[in-house]
Amino acid sequence: MSGQTQIRDSYRPPFRVDNSEETILRFPFPFPEDNYMYSMNIEPHVKGGPVEAMSHTFDVDEHYIGECAEKARILAEDPKRCMVLPHMRDAEWDFLELGMDSLSSDYPEHFTLKKEGNDWSWENHLLNISQSFVFGDAATLPLAPFEYMARQMQGDFTLHDQRENDLWMDGGMVTSQADWSLKFDMGMSFRQWHAPVPKASEMGIFDRGLRFLLMLQYGRPVRRLNWTMTINPRLDTSPENYMIWGEDRASVTAENVAEKVHLRVELQTLYRLPRSNAVLFAIRCYLMPIKDIMTVPKWRKRLHRVLRDLDPALASYKGLDLFRPTVVEFLRPYDDGAPLSSGIQSV
Amino acid sequence: MAERMGFPTSIERVERLTPTLRRFVLRAQKQALPPVSPGSYATLEFGDGEKVYKNAYSIVMRSEDGLELTVIVRLAPQSRGGSRFLHEKGQPGLPVWIGSVANLFPIVKTARRHLLLSAGIGITPFLSYLKKMRSIGADYTLHHFCRPEERSAFDALLSEQDQTRVFVHTGLPSEVGLADWLRDESIATHVYFCGPEGFMKWVEETTHKLGFAPGKVHSEHFFVPEGGRPFEVILARSGRRVSVKADETLLEALELADVDAPCMCRGGACGACEVTVLGGQPDHRDHVLTEAERASGNIILTCVSRAKTDTLTLDL
Numbered sequence: 001m002s003g004q005t006q007i008r009d010s011y012r013p014p015f016r017v018d019n020s021e022e023t024i025l026r027f028p029f030p031f032p033e034d035n036y037m038y039s040m041n042i043e044p045h046v047k048g049g050p051v052e053a054m055s056h057t058f059d060v061d062e063h064y065i066g067e068c069a070e071k072a073r074i075l076a077e078d079p080k081r082c083m084v085l086p087h088m089r090d091a092e093w094d095f096l097e098l099g100m101d102s103l104s105s106d107y108p109e110h111f112t113l114k115k116e117g118n119d120w121s122w123e124n125h126l127l128n129i130s131q132s133f134v135f136g137d138a139a140t141l142p143l144a145p146f147e148y149m150a151r152q153m154q155g156d157f158t159l160h161d162q163r164e165n166d167l168w169m170d171g172g173m174v175t176s177q178a179d180w181s182l183k184f185d186m187g188m189s190f191r192q193w194h195a196p197v198p199k200a201s202e203m204g205i206f207d208r209g210l211r212f213l214l215m216l217q218y219g220r221p222v223r224r225l226n227w228t229m230t231i232n233p234r235l236d237t238s239p240e241n242y243m244i245w246g247e248d249r250a251s252v253t254a255e256n257v258a259e260k261v262h263l264r265v266e267l268q269t270l271y272r273l274p275r276s277n278a279v280l281f282a283i284r285c286y287l288m289p290i291k292d293i294m295t296v297p298k299w300r301k302r303l304h305r306v307l308r309d310l311d312p313a314l315a316s317y318k319g320l321d322l323f324r325p326t327v328v329e330f331l332r333p334y335d336d337g338a339p340l341s342s343g344i345q346s347v
Numbered sequence: 348m349a350e351r352m353g354f355p356t357s358i359e360r361v362e363r364l365t366p367t368l369r370r371f372v373l374r375a376q377k378q379a380l381p382p383v384s385p386g387s388y389a390t391l392e393f394g395d396g397e398k399v400y401k402n403a404y405s406i407v408m409r410s411e412d413g414l415e416l417t418v419i420v421r422l423a424p425q426s427r428g429g430s431r432f433l434h435e436k437g438q439p440g441l442p443v444w445i446g447s448v449a450n451l452f453p454i455v456k457t458a459r460r461h462l463l464l465s466a467g468i469g470i471t472p473f474l475s476y477l478k479k480m481r482s483i484g485a486d487y488t489l490h491h492f493c494r495p496e497e498r499s500a501f502d503a504l505l506s507e508q509d510q511t512r513v514f515v516h517t518g519l520p521s522e523v524g525l526a527d528w529l530r531d532e533s534i535a536t537h538v539y540f541c542g543p544e545g546f547m548k549w550v551e552e553t554t555h556k557l558g559f560a561p562g563k564v565h566s567e568h569f570f571v572p573e574g575g576r577p578f579e580v581i582l583a584r585s586g587r588r589v590s591v592k593a594d595e596t597l598l599e600a601l602e603l604a605d606v607d608a609p610c611m612c613r614g615g616a617c618g619a620c621e622v623t624v625l626g627g628q629p630d631h632r633d634h635v636l637t638e639a640e641r642a643s644g645n646i647i648l649t650c651v652s653r654a655k656t657d658t659l660t661l662d663l
Contacts, residue, residue: 087456087457088456090384094382117412161456161457162453163453163455163456163457164562211618215449215611215617215618215619217447217448217449217611218381218448218449219352219381220352272449274381274382274383274384275382275383275384276384277384277386277387277450277453
């Protein structure tokens with residue numbers, strides 16, 4: 001990650017989010033083939049992968065400080081973006097431990113963790129946080145353990161209790177979501193919170209996905225990519241704020257399409273948490289404007305083909321109807337139709 | 348082949364609880380063992396160079412520092428060798444590899460009250476439950492059933508527990524009045540049970556008869572895969588043939604033949620080892636597949652199930 005010590009990005013008007021060339025090339029482009037349809041695209045979350053964003057347990061990039069600041073602003077405006085039910089107490093500590101252990105070992109230059117028995121001390125050099133506390137004693141932290149840690153990590157996190165052969169969304173912090181709401185989904189089962197998704201249920205994907213996740217083992221996390229498109233670099237496209245961002249969708253023109261339209265990719269990782277037997281679902285959001293995708297020939301050609309041929313039901317569900325034709329029309333001249341290598345790597 | 352997952356340990360202490368029960372304390376050789384949730388099991392791998400055994404046991408306790416893990420092993424009469432090996436040769440210093448750790452029998456954290464019913468070795472998952480429930484101030488009761496000659500051993504095992512919540516019985520559940528106690532439980536109670544098959548069947552039938560909702564009844568079948576008639580599997584993708592001997596499981600035969608077959612609990616309880624059957628008739632012995640899946644005959648759990656036919660063709 002390039003050095004960054006101050007808030008540079010703005011995820012609200014006036015928007016300003018600049019991606020360095022390094023950030024563009026490490027982007028988890030979500031289309032391994034020229035066609036897109038739902039699939040069980042789950043693979044082990046092992047370090048390394050076709051793009052750099054997959055090379056750490058939790059990816060930290062040049063937008064870390066800006067995203068953490070945006071998260072803090074959203075939480076100040078709407079504290080219920082973070083909710084955890086009381087029976088998830090052990091899962092909160094599991095999460096804090098996983099976050100601190102992995103960040104401090106993956107990025108020792110930015111995060112330091114020292115442990116002496118249950119006496120821990122944590123330093124986050126990027127956010128200037130220094131905290132000594134007793135692991136397992138929430139009174140020694142300024143915030144509940146889950147909230148304390150999730151505020152210091154990019155992306156959204158949900159905690160799932162496992163009971164009755166199902167996973168229940170019994171906690172989370174959700175501030176960079178693609179039009180779904182923790183307040184609405186809290187306490188729901190796996191099938192309940194997936195109910196709005198078209199087609200996948202009849203394809204049997206949720207049955208297989210749930211069965212797979214119920215057997216998720218500690219130490220063997222898995223990952224998948226999901227995607228949609230967002231107008232302007234807004235992390236927070238929540239139903240609660242639809243009146244703020246919804247109209248953006250009607251603002252795309254041939255002139256501003258490359259600047260305004262962003263491919264929004266979620267690097268989703270899932271972990272079995274050891275003390276609680278809960279499942280952590282981490283949703284790390286990447287926003288990449290068309291103008292930056294244009295700099296990678298393979299990606300711009302593939303994005304053109306995928307959007308051109310996308311199933312209309314999926315396009316509607318993802319909220320692309322108002323601007324998809326404009327994007328396809330813009331990309332068409334830059335796709336020579338040549339065959340592309342399979343996989344998401346940039347060449 | 349993926350990197351081998353797990354933790355090297357060796358036996359630190361052995362205690363004889365009864366003629367058929369031994370407690371083994373395993374000590375981590377390298378890094379500390381991860382925390383475990385109550386009800387978890389560990390797959391232990393051990394042997395003497397001639398044969399490697401892989402058996403799953405409930406984790407009775409993990410020490411606070413993560414350096415020690417305790418299991419209790421019952422000498423199984425129909426043992427294919429694993430529990431006999433541990434009872435005869437499981438001395439301090441014996442290396443034991445901890446493979447997968449997982450939980451198929453977790454505490455329901457949203458329950459208002461927990462009723463724990465165990466018989467014999469079925470006490471093991473509840474030993475980890477009791478510690479947790481006591482520490483969080485949960486409402487719970489344990490009834491444990493054992494033979495008269497084993498009573499003192501179980502009394503000793505439970506001596507540190509809250510004696511107003513833990514009861515040991517030497518009579519049969521039907522004789523001591525368990526059905527009446529179950530009837531008196533409130534609608535919010537969750538029932539958990541673990542023990543030999545006869546006990547499991549009795550509790551299953553009794554809770555069903557008394558109207559307990561299926562979502563409030565939880566059980567763990569501890570299950571030692573039994574041998575059976577030898578058979579042969581044909582691996583469709585390579586055309587290879589692998590023989591399964593009378594005293595080994597299909598999964599073990601596949602592993603010996605270096606086939607990368609999926610697996611987790613090795614006891615027919617999790618479903619991770621499911622493989623597609625392309626020919627032949629499976630002899631299902633698991634607790635996972637639905638009746639419809641069994642009847643279809645096109646999937647098999649390799650860790651416990653065998654074949655009714657002389658050959659099985661698998662999609663491997």
